[in-house]
Amino acid sequence: MVSEKELAINKIFLDTLQSNVIIAKDGTLANLVALPRTPAEETEDVTSAENNEISQTTEIDTAANVDTEKSDFTISLNEFSLINDNEITLLDNSVEPVKPQKLFIDTLFLGAISNALNKRDQRNPF
Incomplete structure (x- = not known):
């Protein structure tokens, strides 16, 4: 179910997951893919940084006037499962000797x- 205020997912099953995690010499994830930035996003970042000081005082003033009935966007997932043969290969280049490790x-x-x-105080079964 999807609405303006909520995303509710009943079940996600991943079958036979094969994944590689590569750690670079500096300890960062080498195969982490960054989303491309558009020129419009870069301009927005510069503009928002310049306006940040002005907006901070405005936010403080309006924070007291926020409607208490306003609800946040709710995300819920009833069940997530990995089934069958799932394998994660870890290659850590930040240690010597470099030796691939497999996690099944x-x-x-x-x-x-x-x-x-x-539901924030409820425990999540796993």
Whole structure:
């Protein structure tokens, strides 16, 4: 279910996951893909940085007037599972000797995750 205020997902099953994690010599993730930035986003960043000082005082003034009934966007996931043969290969170039490590996950279950206000204190089964 998707609406203006909520995204609710019942189940996600991943079958036979094959993944590689490569760590560079400096300890960062080498195969982490960054999203491309458009020129408009770069201009917005510069403009927002210049206006940040002015907007901070405005935000402080308006924070007291925020409607208490305003709700945040709620995301909930009832069940997440890895099934069948799941393998993660780790190649850590920041240590010597460099030796690939394999992690096999037979079963992984994660359930009932939500950022709703009434569920924030509940434990999540996994």
